[in-house]
Amino acid sequence: MATNNPIEKQAKKRAALTDTNLLLIITIAVFVIMYVCAVVFLGKGFAKPQTFFNILNENASLIILSCGMSLVMITGGIDISVGQVTALVCMSCAVHLDFNGGNVFTAMLIALGIGLAFGLVQGILVAYLNIQPFIVTLAGMFFAKGMTTIINATQFNVENEEFVALKSTRLTVPGMGSTNKLGEYVPAYVEIGVVVALVVVVVLFCLLRWTKLGRNFYAVGGNNQSANMLGINVKFTKFMAHLLCGLSAGIGGFVFFLHVGSGSPSHAAGAEMNAIASSIIGGTMLTGGVGNIAGTFFGVLSLSTIKNIVASLGLDEAWWTNITVAAMLCIFLLLQSVILANKNKSKK
Amino acid sequence: MELGAVLEMRGICKYFPGVRALEHVDFTLREGEIHALMGENGAGKSTLIKVLTGVYPKDGGDIHLLGHDQAVNIRSPQDAQNMGISTVYQEITLCPNLTVAENMYIGRTKGALTNWKKMNTEAGKLLDSLGIPALPAQQLGSCSIAVQQMVAIARAVDMECKVLILDEPTSSLDEQEVEKLFGLMRSLKEKGVGIIFVTHFLEQVYEVCDRITVLRDGKLVGEYVIEDLPRVQLVSKMLGKEFDDMAEIKSESDTDNIDYNGTPVYEAHQLAGTTGIKPFDFSIHKGEVNGFTGLLGSGRSECVRAIFGADKTTGGKVMIDGKEVKINKPLDAMKNGISYLPEDRKRDGIVGDLSVRDNIILALQVMKGFFRPFTRAQAEAFADEYIKMLNIKTASSDTPIKSLSGGNQQKVILARWLLANPVYLILDEPTRGIDIGTKVEIQKLVLKLAAEGKSVTFISSEIDEMIRTCSRLVVMRDGKVVGELKGDDLNQNKIMATIAGGEE
Amino acid sequence: MAASQNSLKAKGSGENFFSRLIHNQLFIPIAALAVLVLFNLIADPSFFALSLDKNSAGDPVLSGYLVTILDNASELAILAIGMTLVTSASGGQDISVGSAIAIAGSVVLRVLCGTDSRPTALQAPIIVAFIICVLVSMAFGAFNGVLVAYFKIQPMVATLILFTAGRSIAAWINNNELPVISDPSFGYYGNFIPGIPIPTPVFIAIACMIIIALVLKFTNLRLFSQSVGINPHSSRLNGINPEVVKLITFIILGVCVAVAGFIKVSRLSTINYSVVAKDIEMDVILAVALGGNALGGGKFNMTASIIGAYVIQFLTTTLFKFKVSSNAISAYKAVVVIILVVLSAPIVREKLTELRKKLVPEKSVKEAA
Structure with a gap:
């Protein structure tokens, strides 16, 4: 085949632009434009690296939850239990540390155990019993919510020394610090949770990109009958997606716990919606088969940046953030719907 | 081995x-x-x-x-x-x-x-x-x-x-x-x-x-x-027909009383659809039974779907009784007196969980309007009338249609469209997948309807059914109309030769 | 031989009666109700005690757990009506009803209060407030409906948008103030009309049921939404416009939300945006499921849904009585939901039928012997 064939050149151009890449580019562009605008119009606060790191610190657990959510959404499902599972993890760990005299390591195991248990049960119900994922995880959400209250109904701060030490550990980022009003140099820092979140992002990114299981997620989400014909175990693939999502809810829950250092039934309320919104903004399609962990990461950043912008505009009442989030969600959903409709049309 | x-x-x-x-x-x-x-x-x-x-x-x-x-x-x-x-x-x-x-x-x-x-x-x-x-x-x-x-x-x-x-x-x-x-x-x-x-x-x-x-x-x-x-x-x-099997004699239904010079009940000029058929002309007269034939995939179903507005049409002119009308969606066709029994009974015909009664009245009910439902008694009367008339075997009119046999499901759908009292009835493979007895009943019914002055398009994979019922056949191949046969040309050999095309 | 045939016949008819009973859609909700009644009778018969007290205004009112159930289930029953229709036509559920109620309530208060958050007199007739509230709710219902019907987004995901933003929009409508209505006549709709000892919401719920019964009788809503839910392809070929039908069901749910929201704010004469009607969507969906309606759409039984709503409230009140905290209740309900969906999953049903087939022949052999 001749390489100077114009048709082929055109094809090559299109080759790079898969749906996933297209949506990823949109997301990154949205984030960059938003951040640059914030720096230009809202002044120095946003220019400081620490502002960016604080966004990471605040949202480490959301990043992890969103990554798990993206996995499920790529296979064409959804998991709305992650927020309440986070609350349950926080409460269980808090009670374990302060009332039962446990140590941090066992607390971590509890967190992972809870996440896996939810992933396991929900995965079986969705994949092997073929029940709508929304209903299953809605029940999971309410179960976790109820259990949290049953374990302990009130908020309290954890005082376990080992834990408090871990919680207040700050990792300095060299060369990113700034001088404060008194002229002292304040080093920039991130919390441990951020490192965990970045590791999760990298691991899941690699999983989706280079492993067979990861590619099977896309195939199942793209067309699960075709996937079956292509020799993929569709049920197992769906099950694994839910299991991994549950696991990441466990990890995310612990990271959240590490950030807030307390147990409360109202922790992480609405986190599932933020996770879904981040995934959608990050270019994961609800219909499945399209999405990218890198996109999800930028989705979370976009979402939290817009929240910060809303706050620094003086519109710090909670309703403005929710309304902006919903509006953003709506726009991205419509965008996806339109892309999908166009594709179907062009095929016919 | x-x-x-x-x-x-x-x-x-x-x-x-x-x-x-x-x-x-x-x-x-x-x-x-x-x-x-x-x-x-x-x-x-x-x-x-x-x-x-x-x-x-x-x-x-x-x-x-x-x-x-x-x-x-x-x-x-x-x-x-x-x-x-x-x-x-x-x-x-x-x-x-x-x-x-x-x-x-x-x-x-x-x-x-x-x-x-x-x-x-x-x-x-x-x-x-x-x-x-x-x-x-x-x-x-x-x-x-x-x-x-x-x-x-x-x-x-x-x-x-x-x-x-x-x-x-x-x-x-x-x-x-x-x-x-x-x-x-x-x-x-x-x-x-x-x-x-x-x-x-x-x-x-x-x-x-x-x-x-x-x-x-x-x-x-x-x-x-x-x-x-x-x-x-x-x-x-x-x-399933031997080529030399010349037997079939045109049924006694006489076609002489069809006025071919009058205004057709339905007429289409260069009707084109999005489903891969070439633009085609077609018309049908009062009391006429015609058929579309051709092998599966030749476009015979796509043609009638275009007539009914079931698929999007992209061009062409449609006239009912000589007056130009627009048929963009099924409801337009229904209001112009066209009924269509679809080829895929499961997907497009039955509403599985609904009762036989609801399935029968559905089309007429839609035409009557959202705010004017039939009373229970009216619906019962309609259902009973057609269950009896078409001899539909069902436990009661309350039985969900999906639990009926294929032939009886087909009769229910037929009842639905007869109840709508159309001037032009399109039947796409009404005899597919049903028992011989019902097949014959349906063919008789088609001839009876034509005698009553309705126009019918009848499509079937079985050529002898078409010969027995139709007075004119439109032959299709690869999405194109390749011939129209009537009178003495309506015999197995000629039809098969036209379908096959190419050399004899 | 003849004898065994006879016994088979007898058994057949017996099974018919039994299976007819079981397959009647009203069976599950009524059975669940019976179980709850029985449980309370055994645990504490005083649950059913009724007494005629005087309320703070000095009017005679009925009180007791049963009255509480009837009263509190009103909003649930009203919403179940709309949710049943939405489920039937679109094969999914609307999860934004709780948020939408917050909006509806907020609109009512805003209209009644005008610019002042503590008005001494009503700034507009209550009926005007109600009508505006209905219109606004219908608009939000239409928003959901358009996303579902025309943009083909799954109902639960499409309604996620309003679920996220609803309570914030509600707060925004009143500038995040908490208006309080002091006029006692506004409270009549959520509490008692002086002189009538039965809570007003009960009457409103009954009125809604009568209206929906009339609508189902005098329009083709039932036939159309069921057809669309069961088979959109053949519905379209029969001249129904599936998109419009779906949109209409969402708008009707909007009206139900408006009525429920109106009752909610009338109960307290004020509103708490983040708490009002919280998690009610779960209860409503549960009511529809408990009524034996397929959550995947299609045929529905309105009576069963409404009874389902009362059963849910019965369960909630029972749990409350046994001092289960309001948040922990959700865990119990989640277990009920899971049991219900697992039992109604096609795969499980098939397995159960197989199991029964395996068991029944053995049984009949035994009987014959």
């Missing part, structure tokens, strides 16, 4: 509730041959293929494969793949969201990791060697349907299969692409692969195949070497 055979199926049986889909069918595929599997709708081609590829479990018979001492048991599509049976389906069974290369290798590579570079290089080589104009890294969904189809074939080819099944792969390809595909098939044949080729295009069969196996009504009609079976013979085997 026969010498040189790669696959032997012996006495294959498959039953679905109430249907014998396959009865003791034999099939032999030899090394390095292209073997056409032919038959009309419901003949059992796709069931046979699904049994062979492990989609359906068989209810009887043995499958022998070269290299296996004993009869093999194929439990799933994966099993079939592992045993060297690859399939390319008519509908593309690939994932449009993945890249071309991934679609070629997913689900059959070993190891947990994907080596993109190696995969893309290998895929690139294979695509080049087969002359498929696609790039490995391209998203499959951005390729044309034809290219997607060829990627599916490339995947099958790369699996070093002994048996390659091509289930209507050419229906979406243009001539050049078909030529490419044939080149590919011939080179595989030289490598010793046995190819099962399912198609409705007769020209293609005669161009590329070595042997033909014909099925009809789930039974084997015979296996023929291509040179021994002229085209017209093939058509007659598929339709």
